[in-house]
Amino acid sequence: MSCLSERMIIRGGRALSGGVVAQGAKNAALPVMASALLLRGRRLTLDRVPDLQDIHTMAGLLRCLGAGVEFENGRMTIDVPEDLRWETPADLVRKMRASSLVLGPLVARCGRAVLPLPGGCAIGSRPIDFHLKALAKMGAEIDLEHGSVHARTNGLKATRIEFDFPSVGATENILMAAAMTPGESVIENAAKEPEIINLAQALRGMGARIEGDGTGTIRVDGTKDLESSSIRIIPDRIEASTYLLAGVMTRGDVTVNGINPEYLEALIVKLEEAGIPVCVFADSVSVSCRDRRWKGVTLKTLPYPGFPTDLQPQIMAALSMADGTSVIQESVFDSRYVHVSEFKRMGCKLDMQGNTVVITGVSQFSGAEVRASDLRAGAALILMGLATDGETIVNSLNHVWRGYESLMMKMTSLGAEMELLPDAEEA
Ligand code: UD1
Numbered sequence: 001m002s003c004l005s006e007r008m009i010i011r012g013g014r015a016l017s018g019g020v021v022a023q024g025a026k027n028a029a030l031p032v033m034a035s036a037l038l039l040r041g042r043r044l045t046l047d048r049v050p051d052l053q054d055i056h057t058m059a060g061l062l063r064c065l066g067a068g069v070e071f072e073n074g075r076m077t078i079d080v081p082e083d084l085r086w087e088t089p090a091d092l093v094r095k096m097r098a099s100s101l102v103l104g105p106l107v108a109r110c111g112r113a114v115l116p117l118p119g120g121c122a123i124g125s126r127p128i129d130f131h132l133k134a135l136a137k138m139g140a141e142i143d144l145e146h147g148s149v150h151a152r153t154n155g156l157k158a159t160r161i162e163f164d165f166p167s168v169g170a171t172e173n174i175l176m177a178a179a180m181t182p183g184e185s186v187i188e189n190a191a192k193e194p195e196i197i198n199l200a201q202a203l204r205g206m207g208a209r210i211e212g213d214g215t216g217t218i219r220v221d222g223t224k225d226l227e228s229s230s231i232r233i234i235p236d237r238i239e240a241s242t243y244l245l246a247g248v249m250t251r252g253d254v255t256v257n258g259i260n261p262e263y264l265e266a267l268i269v270k271l272e273e274a275g276i277p278v279c280v281f282a283d284s285v286s287v288s289c290r291d292r293r294w295k296g297v298t299l300k301t302l303p304y305p306g307f308p309t310d311l312q313p314q315i316m317a318a319l320s321m322a323d324g325t326s327v328i329q330e331s332v333f334d335s336r337y338v339h340v341s342e343f344k345r346m347g348c349k350l351d352m353q354g355n356t357v358v359i360t361g362v363s364q365f366s367g368a369e370v371r372a373s374d375l376r377a378g379a380a381l382i383l384m385g386l387a388t389d390g391e392t393i394v395n396s397l398n399h400v401w402r403g404y405e406s407l408m409m410k411m412t413s414l415g416a417e418m419e420l421l422p423d424a425e426e427a
Pocket of ligand 1: 026027028030097098127128129130131132165166167168169170309310332333334
C-alpha cells in the first residue's frame with residue numbers, strides 16, 4: 001500500500017453521479033485474519049480483502065507471531081507454522097484496537113498470550129473487560145502487568161458465556177477461542193453483526209461446528225484439529241453507506257454495487273423516513289437526490305441490526321443539511337462526538353447534551369480547514385466538503401486511510417474534485 005498524504009483539498013458543490021463497487025469489509029477481514037492463528041501447519045486463504053492500513057497492521061502482527069502472510073489484488077494467504085510466538089509487539093497493538101482479536105486465538109492455540117492494552121480510534125473509553133472475563137470463565141488465568149494483559153491456561157474448557165452487552169470484538173474473540181475448545185460452548189447476548197456471521201463461516205470452513213451466528217445465542221462445538229480453508233470477505237456496509245450519503249449530500253445519484261442490501265437496512269429506513277428515495281436491487285442500492293430536500297429525523301445508534309455507530313458522524317453530516325431538526329442519540333460508545341467541534345467550524349448547528357445531539361439543519365456549509373479526529377469522523381468531513389460550495393481542507397487523513405480503500409479514485413470517478421496536498425510539515 002502506497003503512503004498517502006494526510007491532507008486533502010476538496011472543491012465541492014458538484015453533484016456526484018455514477019456507480020462504485022463496495023470494498024471487502026475491514027471489520028470482517030480483521031477477525032478472519034486473526035482466526036488463522038488457530039491453525040497449525042495449515043493455510044487460510046481470504047478473498048476480497050481491502051487494501052487498508054488496518055489490514056497491513058494486522059498482517060504485520062500475524063507475521064511477528066510467526067505466520068507467513070502474502071497479500072495481492074485482494075487475495076491474502078496466511079500460512080501458520082507449528083510453532084507460534086504468543087507475545088504481541090506493543091508498537092503494532094497500540095496502533096489498532098482490533099489487535100485484541102488475536103488474544104482468543106492465541107490463548108486457545110498456545111495456552112499463553114501477552115497483549116499490551118490496545119489503541120484505536122479516539123471514540124471514548126474502549127475497555128476489553130468482556131473479552132477478559134469470558135476467557136477467565138473458559139479457564140484462562142488473566143493478569144494485568146505493566147499495561148499488558150498476560151493470559152495463560154493448561155487448556156480452555158467449553159462453557160456458557162453471557163455478555164452484559166453484545167460486544168462485537170468480545171463475541172469474535174470468544175467465538176474463535178471456543179472453535180478450538182473441545183465440547184459445547186454457548187455464547188449468550190452475542191453480537192449479531194454480519195461480520196460475526198462471516199467469521200463463523202470461516203471457522204466452519206476450518207472444521208468447527210457453529211450454529212446461531214447472527215442471533216443472540218451462538219453454539220460452538222470446537223475441535224483441536226482445524227483444517228486449511230478459504231473464505232470470501234463480505235462487502236463493507238459502512239463504506240457502501242458512506243458513498244450513498246455522498247450521493248445524497250451532493251444532491252446527486254449514486255449506486256453502490258456488490259453489496260448485500262439487507263446489511264444497509266437501518267440506513268435505508270432512515271433515508272426513506274427523511275424523504276430520500278432509495279432503490280434496492282439484488283446486490284446494489286441507489287439513491288437519487290437531484291434537486292431534492294429532505295427532512296430531519298430522530299435516530300439512536302445501537303448494535304446490529306440497529307443504526308450503526310460507525311455511520312453516526314456521516315448521518316450527522318447529512319442531517320445537518322435537512323429541513324428542520326434532527327436528534328441523534330449515541331448509545332454504543334460513551335464519547336463519540338469528538339467531531340462535533342469540527343462540524344461546527346463548517347457551519348453546522350449542533351447542540352450536544354450528554355450522549356444526544358440536536359441538529360438544526362442549515363442551507364449551506366462553509367468551506368474551512370478541519371481535522372479528522374477518527375476514521376468515520378474523517379469520512380463525514382469529506383462528505384461535508386463535497387457538499388460545500390467552496391474549498392475545504394481536511395487534515396489528519398491517516399485515520400481515513402485506515403478504513404477506505406481507493407477513496408480518491410472512487411470519489412473522483414463519481415465526479416468529485418479533490419486532491420491530496422503535501423503534509424503540513426512538508427508544505
Ligand atoms: C467493533 C468495530 C467498530 C464498531 C464497534 C461497534 C471492529 C474491528 N470494530 O469495535 O468499528 O464501532 O464494533 O459496532 O469490528 N465494551 C466494553 N468492554 C469490552 C468490550 C466493549 O465496555 O470488553 C464497550 C465499548 O467500550 C463500547 C461498546 O462496548 O462502548 C461496544 O464495543 P464493541 O462492540 O466491543 O466494539 P469493538 O469490537 O471494539
